[in-house]
Amino acid sequence: MKKANINLIVNGKEYKITVEPDERLLDTLRDRLHLTGVKEGCSIGECGACTVILDGKAVNSCMVYSFQIDGSEVLTVEGLETNGKLDPLQEAFIDHQAVQCGFCTPGMLMSAKALLKENPYPERTEIKTAIEGNLCRCTGYQQIVEAIESVVKNKD
């Protein structure tokens, strides 16, 4: 296999990148585009720290090869702010103290964001399903779930 040229839109910006055949989306984002908000916790798709939104769906970026997603659109935690304004989810995480060490936070936010895009009024159990693949060792998840729920409520 050889290197591949791909086009990606990441956080609204277009990139033409040459990637290695075994390069994961996680590597492309962190090492080439310096989007280090994307975290690596397990490298096998089990922890969710590397979650980004790929063409509208939350994915573990450690499980995606970059050459396979030519033409795709990617959103990372760095792209959540719009015009210097935090996303309501980010605000809610702050207000509910849903963060401790913060290593899971970018992935949590992206899973929650993908959920709300698809389903603006999720039930509590749907919220839990959306972040089930995001491990957090610090918070016990309660303030995270509360934060996401508050964004849903504020929509009314």
Place this chain on the structure above:
Amino acid sequence: MRFSHVNKSEKRVDIYEKVTGRAKYGADIRFPNMLYAKSLHTKYPYAEIKNIDTREAEQVSGVARIITAKDIPNNGFGQQKQIQILAEKNAYYFGDAIAMVAAENPKQANKALEKIKVEYEEKEGIYDPLIAKEKDSHLIYEDLENNEMSHHTLKKGDINKGFENSDVIIEREYTTPFIEQAYLEPEVVIAVPFYDNSTVTLFGSFQNPSETQHAVAEVLKEDLNKIRIVQNHIGGSFGGKEQIMYTLAARVAVLALDTERTVRLVNNRETSIIESHKRHPYSMKYKIGATKEGKINAIKYKAITESGPYGCHTSSVTLRSIIQGTGPYEIENVKGDTYGYYTNNIYTGAMRGYGSPQVIFAQESLMDELAEELEMDPFELRKKNIFHNNSVTASGQKLDNHEVSLEEVLTKAVEKSNFIEKYEEYSAVQEGDKKKGIGLSISFRGCSLGPGDIDTAGVILSLKKDGSVNLYSGLAENGQGLKTIYSQITAEKLGIDTNKVNFMPVDTLISPDSGPTVASRGTLLGGNAINNAADNLIEKIKVYVSDKYDQDKENIYIKDGSIYGKKDIEILPVNEMANKAINDGINLSTYGWYEIPEISWDEKTGQGRPFFTYVYGCQVAEVEVDTATGEIDVLNMTAAHDVGRAINPANVKGQIYGGVSMGLGYGIMEELETNKGYIENTNFDEYMIPTVKDMPDIEPIIVENPDPNGPFGAKSIGEPTLELGAAAIANAVANATKKRIRSLPLNLEKIILGKDLHKGVDHK
């Protein structure tokens, strides 16, 4: 007391960076021209290393340097000087590294690892402390008399008399497994050689910057002030990023100095799990005697654990176990022994709880078993025996300097969870496969380090011209919220806004050495040091303002960012004052120091005042067990904790939720499995930690009895939250199934069959 900043759920000071992805963790820090490091680990848990041939590996393109033990100036550190930076004669456990490579990129480093040829002679290891302790067992260290790493004992009253006078005596055995801390961020070290005045500067995921500095200096045989550790954001630790970080830091530092290049090491999860120390597994024997009215007369207990080959925390962990081994009960006759033995399993170290979760699981299960024997409600039995003000602990300490709030936390948790009613309901025969149960557990916990350690902390406060304060602390943020708590305490004391406090990255060349950020001591020790530094700063401000504005010093105070004088008239805002004072050549930097009140300990008898204060907690778990499938569903948990004073209630709740989730993991799912020293589960597909779906609703109850020795009355919360859950769940499962499981985790087979198929051990 009315507060402006403490006792309020102010925003975390580091949260904006964290929710925007801007927070730079170790692996996010980059330097130009870096080399990438990888460690080669031993093939066998215990083996003699006959020969290491790196010649072929050195030819791999991009390889800059390969080091082995002979390249390490001083290859043993730690209390016993046993921890090898790289294995020399022998590899003693499966995570021992033999060589480390630095290459231009990680792929080349990996390739080189494959080319290193190591000749081993596999040796017969010891993988069970119960074997290690036998007289005829072979020795892990031939220069030692036996494999005993530590032994603590405790004697109070007359144990034989205590049992003679008892109407009911029961004896039980309990076991707990190895546990992985499972911080989400694997270990990272970046070593920059000859940066500014330092020989080597290290960035990375350090729980304890000062201790890392000591270890690296010792290994490099370099002056302490030539080793600089800088720490800011870290992705969790829970006791885990201690010794392993010292080892990794030292290895990477050697590579950086040899190559004069910046070297970066980022562990993957498998390496992290294989080489980092774990929570101690325990085997415990308990014997308890009580009158038929439920007064406990005597407890005898013995706990056996293992240190692995490296004795780093075992002695202190088992010391906490001996002190807290009989729980928060007033018992006249006690005899306890805790032992740690060397083995060739993975080495054990600190993990949140530190010798308490194990004994609490045993002793709180035991209390329920005794209650059953006495046909008494477990709540009643506890109430009859718990500590109150002026009670005397098993180590002979009179609890006379703080509010002993055990009854309060117990009652609050019991009421909130409706324990009494539910216990009665679930104790009756339940139809169908799904059975409900409720259980509780209580604890007392000594705050901070305890016997044998220097227990002090310092901070520097430096007021700047704009009225902001730089805060330099030797104790570090680990995710628990220390930066926020310290900023709030500083703001409260100085009468300024919390966002005017700037918690500086911990830098061992500047921040006062304050010992490790462990033992739930951050708020207590650092908070008191801040109090002291702030008092000194306020004094300087008063002297300056009284002089400059012709005011009586006694009338001057600071509030809401302004300085006030006689008749509460505002003199000027803090920022203007600071600007003027600094322009007038006044020093507005102060130092604060705190040393704990006197403690004492007699190692021969286990008597003394091992801790200067304690915290108290109670947790209740309600479960539903499917007796057909063995599935345990924890329905809800209630957690009442006396924290002295909640500096930040939202943060305290966060600690409770997080601790409860770890306790739940300990109770029903987590176990690092070892097989003759090999580790079976090395990533999150096999080592399970709770997901959001595993978590029940948690009802936190914050109890506040301000402690005279705490900053604004605050004490500890990190560890108490984790130590109770497994015991409460075990009691709830027993209540539901009428079957007692005496080993953790409480798993499927144990519930259906009463035994663990996996291990072939029958604990019934």
